Amino acid sequence: MQDHFARALYETFPEPVVVVDKAKTILSVNHATLKQFGYGEEELLARPVSIIYATEEDYASCLNKRSVDGNTGAVSDSVYEYKRKDGTVFSARLRSTLVSGPEGENLGFIGVIHDISDMLKLDKARRNARKILDTALAAIPEGFAIFDREERLLVYNEAYRRVCGPAGPFLHLGMTASEIITIAYEGGYYPDAPVGSPVAREWIESRLFDFRNPTGHSKVFPYANGRWLRVENFKAKDGNTIALRVDVTEMKQTELALERQRQEYLSLLQNIPDLVGRFTPDRQVLFVNRNYADFFGTTPEAMIGTDLLQHVPDYMHESTRLAFANAKPDAPINSKAVLHVRPGQPDTWILWSLLAVFDGTRVSELISVGRDITMQMLQQERIARQTSELQRKNDALNQFTGTVSHDLKAPLRHIAMFSDMINDDLQAGNLEELPGYAAHLRQSARRMDRLIESLLDYAQIAYQIGNWARVPLSDAVADAILNLDSLIRAVDATVEVGELPVIRGDAELLKRLAQNLIGNAVKYRRPDVKPMVRVYGATSADTDYLHVEDNGIGVDPRFAAKIFDVFQRLHRDESIYQGTGIGLALAKRIVESHNGRIELDTSFAEGARFSVAFPKDNGSGKE
C-alpha cells in the first residue's frame, strides 16, 4: 500500500527524479524527467547518467562535489548545467540523496533536478538592472548617496566620492554621515570652517542638522579650493536619507559675476553727478541714487517705497504730478530746466528729464534724471548779458561817433567860414565887420575846446569798475553838493537830502553822478521860481534807488530817452542854459557801469525827476 503511494508520488512528482546505481547508471526516471529532457524512457534506462549533463566538467564537478564534501551528508545540493536530448542546455539545482543498503553500503542516488533557468534569467535581469543603475549613477556628475536610518552609507556613486574630497578614499558602505563630514573637515575641506577654528564645531553641527532635517531646499556653500557645492537632502518613505551633492561652481561664478556687474552699475549710478531715480507709474520710488535723495534733503532708504511727491518741494508738486501723468508713447522723454531756490543752498538749475518705459501703450516704469546745469545756465546768461552789452555798446558807439562828428564839425565849419569872411572883407577893404567875425572865431574855438574837454571826461569813465567798495550814497551826495556850492549859492537854491542807501560801487564816479544830477536840477530852473532840489533814496529786496527831483522847467516826455545821449541838448540857447550836453550821458554811463538803470520819471510834472536803480547783486562780486 505504502509502496503504491510512493510509486504514485515518484511518477507524478512535478520535478525530474533520476535514480542511479553505484556505478552511475540510470536505474529509473520519472515522467517529469522524460518531459524535461525529451528522451524516451528506453533511451535513458541503463545508460550512464553523464549523458544528461551538459559538459564533462559539470558531470565531473558533480562527482567531485560529493567527494570534496567528504561524503558526510546524505544530501547534497548544487547547481549544474544539464543537456536535453535536442542538445539544449539548462541550469538546475541537483538535490542528490545517497541511498544506503541495510549494511550501510552504497546502493546509489536519487537525484531531484530542479530547473532554475527561469530563476537565473530573472536574476540575470535583476543583475543587469542593477548594473545599468550603477553605470548610470556612476555616469551622472551629481554626487548621489543613500543613508539608512542610522545614517550609514548604503549607496553612493563616484561623483559622491569626489565631492567628499579628503573623505573620498575612506568611503565605504556602512560609514556614517558624521564620519564623512568629520574626515572632510579634518582634511581642511570647508573654507567656512577652517580646521581648529572656533566656528568649526557649530558649522559641522549645522551641516548634520540639515542632513537630519531635510527641508527639500538646497543650500550652497564653498568647499574644496574656491569651489561651490549645492547640498540637497531628501527623506525617503523607507526612512532612508537621499543625499544629492552638485558642484555649482560655474553657476555660482556666473551668479557672482552678475552680482559684481550689478554692484558696478549701482556704484556707477551712485557715483555719477546726475540725480537718477526709477519710479512706478504712480510715482512710487523704486530706486534713487544718493545724489537724488540728497537733493531733496533725504536718504534713498527713506524715499524707496514712498510717493515721490512727499519729497519734492511744493513748487514742484504740480509739474511733477503732470509730468508723471502725461507720459505718452509718442513723447517718451520730457525735459525741463528748473531753477531751484532753496534756503541755505546756492540757486541751482536742474535739467529734469523724465523717461517713460512702455510695455505696449502702458507705462511700466519712469526714469527721472536730473542734471545740474547751473554752470551752463550761468554761462548762457553771461553770454546773453555780454551780447546785449556788446550790442548796447555798439549802438552807443554809433550814436556817439555820429553825434561827435556832427558836433565837433560844426565849430570847425564855423571857424573855416568866418576865416573866409575875414579874408573876403580884408580884400574888399571893408573892416567894419572884422571884430564881430573875430569874436565868432574865438567863440567857435572855445566851444570846440569845451566839447573836447567833455569828450575826454566821458571817455575816462570806464565801463568796468576797477575798485568796488561800499559807498554810502549820502557821502557821494554831500561831496557833490560841496562841489556845487558856488552855483547853489548863486541861484539861492535849496537842496534837501533824505535817507540814502549804501551801495557797492565806485565812490568817485557816484559823486560825479550826484553832481551831474543835482547840477542839472539847479541849472534848469524856472526864471521866476526859487530852485528847490530833493535828493532821497529807497530800497527794495533787490534794488537800491536814488531819486533827484526839482521844481525846474522839466523835460518834454518825448525826449525822455534822447536826453541821455552824448551832446544832446534840449535848449539851443547857450546864453541861458550853458553846457555841451554831456552831463546826462555821463550820468548814464556811470549808472551803467554799476549795472544800473537811469530814467526820467515822466509821471512827475512839477519839474524833473531822475530815478536811478542800482541792483543789489550788481555783479561786483563776480566780475
Next chain:
Amino acid sequence: MILDSRLKKLLVVDDDIIDARFVVRAFSEVGGGLEIVHVDDADIASLRLTAEPFDYVLLDINMPGMSGMELLKRIRKNEKTAILPVIMLTSSMNPRDVSISYACGANAYALKPSSVSGYRTFAEGFTRFWVDVAITPRPV
C-alpha cells in the same frame, strides 16, 4: 511853363544860428527871389508849416528836442505837407542818415558846406534847380 509870379517861400529849420545865417546870406547873394524864414526848433517849424504855405523846406537833422528826421516824418504824415519838397541840409555823412532820409520822403540830401563859397554854390544850385527848373506843387 506855368508862370508863377508869386514869391516862393523857403523854410530853413536849423538850431545852428550861424549856419542859418550863412544860408540866408548865400541865398540873398544869389538873388533867386526867395522869401526865407528861419526857425531853430523843429516843434516851431511844425507849427509854422501848418499855419502858412511854404514851397520848400531846408532841414537839419541833429537838433535839440525833436530831430530833423522826426520832423520829416511828421511833415509827410500831415496831409497838407505830404508832398512838400524837403531838402535835407546836414553835417551828417552817415550813410544810414542818407538812406533813412530818402526812405522817409526827403527829396534831396546835401552836406553843409564848410566855406562861404561852398554855401554860395549850394544856394546857386538850389535856386537854379528848384526855383528855375523844377515844377513843384502849389503850397496849400
